Amino acid sequence: MMEHEERYEDLTALFEAQDEALQSEAFVTRVMTPINKRSRWRTPLLFGAGGIGIGAALSQISGVLDLLKSRTPELDITFDTVPAAEMSFDMQSIWIVAAVVIMVACAAIVATERA
């Protein structure tokens, strides 16, 4: 590094003087404006779309279960024999799992975009 500086320091000083003169608040604003704008709408949009998608998928679960029941009568036994309290707990769990899935999916999208 020292060798590098000693060899070119006369020219480097000239270049640095030029670079110093290029400092501009307008350029910082120019760079940051699209970043700030994008961040403002992107997160709500991403999470909103993800939430709607997951919600739509969950709303179809009961229909799918009914379909499964009609096609495979054996499943009735399983569902009918689950105690009511346990069943409601499971429904809460589904919502918790769905919320976690939404958050993880969105975080994964953001992380992938950054990588």
Add this chain to the structure above:
Amino acid sequence: MEITDLDLARGAASGQEAAFEALVRRYQGTVRGVTRRLAPRPVEADDLAQAAFLTAWRKIGTYRGGSFKAWLCTIAYREFLQARRKQKPEVEFDEGAHVIAFDASAARMADHLDLDRALKTLPENQRICVVLCVAAGLSHAEVAGATGFPLGTVKSHVNRGVAALRKQLAPDNVA
């Protein structure tokens, strides 16, 4: 105590725009300087510099430490290459427009002009190596990594470029 580049980059990677803004403030001069010395016109150069910072924002998660300046200058150099591929004819270097952006005394402006003029005369690969190594302060190895030139070629380009610049900037040769 000044916050390190790595800390700011980690902040930016976690979505803190203020951290990235601090990095833009810190390196705007270097990046704009690099793009102005590589691109034919200042307007294009600032577009390239902006594109480089926006790419850096998107890719900030891939920065794993080391010289942030080298990482950023590599991105700026690649933006320059991409833009050049899209451009068909080589545009004449607009010296007059280059000078306007510098807010400096007449004497310093003359120095800048001489330096710009001298840089312009170098063969392109030599100029690229001089700009990245001497002007932006990257090591020979970092320039080799950024450009894909062999290390020996980078050293050779830099040595010849520096010698040519010194010769042209010598008092006898300055107009």
